[in-house]
Amino acid sequence: MYAVMKAGGQQLRVRQNETVTINRVAGDVGSKVTFDQVLMVGEGESAQIGSPLVAGAKVEAEIVAHKRGPKINAFNYKAKKNVRKRWGHRQELTELKITKISAGK
Numbered sequence: 249m250y251a252v253m254k255a256g257g258q259q260l261r262v263r264q265n266e267t268v269t270i271n272r273v274a275g276d277v278g279s280k281v282t283f284d285q286v287l288m289v290g291e292g293e294s295a296q297i298g299s300p301l302v303a304g305a306k307v308e309a310e311i312v313a314h315k316r317g318p319k320i321n322a323f324n325y326k327a328k329k330n331v332r333k334r335w336g337h338r339q340e341l342t343e344l345k346i347t348k349i350s351a352g353k
Contacts, residue, residue, distance in 0.1 A: 254283070257271060264348065267312065276311065278311065279310070286352075313342070314342055319336050320336060321336050
């Protein structure tokens, strides 16, 4: 069974015992997190599709690690104006292990 859930501004398809990486979630390493914005639960003919959310469905996960993504470099340049600007960014990420998917009703 799998679920499609909303977390960190993304929609993710997750299975039980799977490890996923999402935008930073508040909490300590080893703590439990529950996501109740579930868009779809099930598999095949028994799939429940929400409109927009499946009532009572939850995805429970455990925080495995907090980390940072790869560095993204950006550069602005304007010809003949001596204007140059360089900056970088690293996204804050959380690695989750999906422990339980409950379908609700």
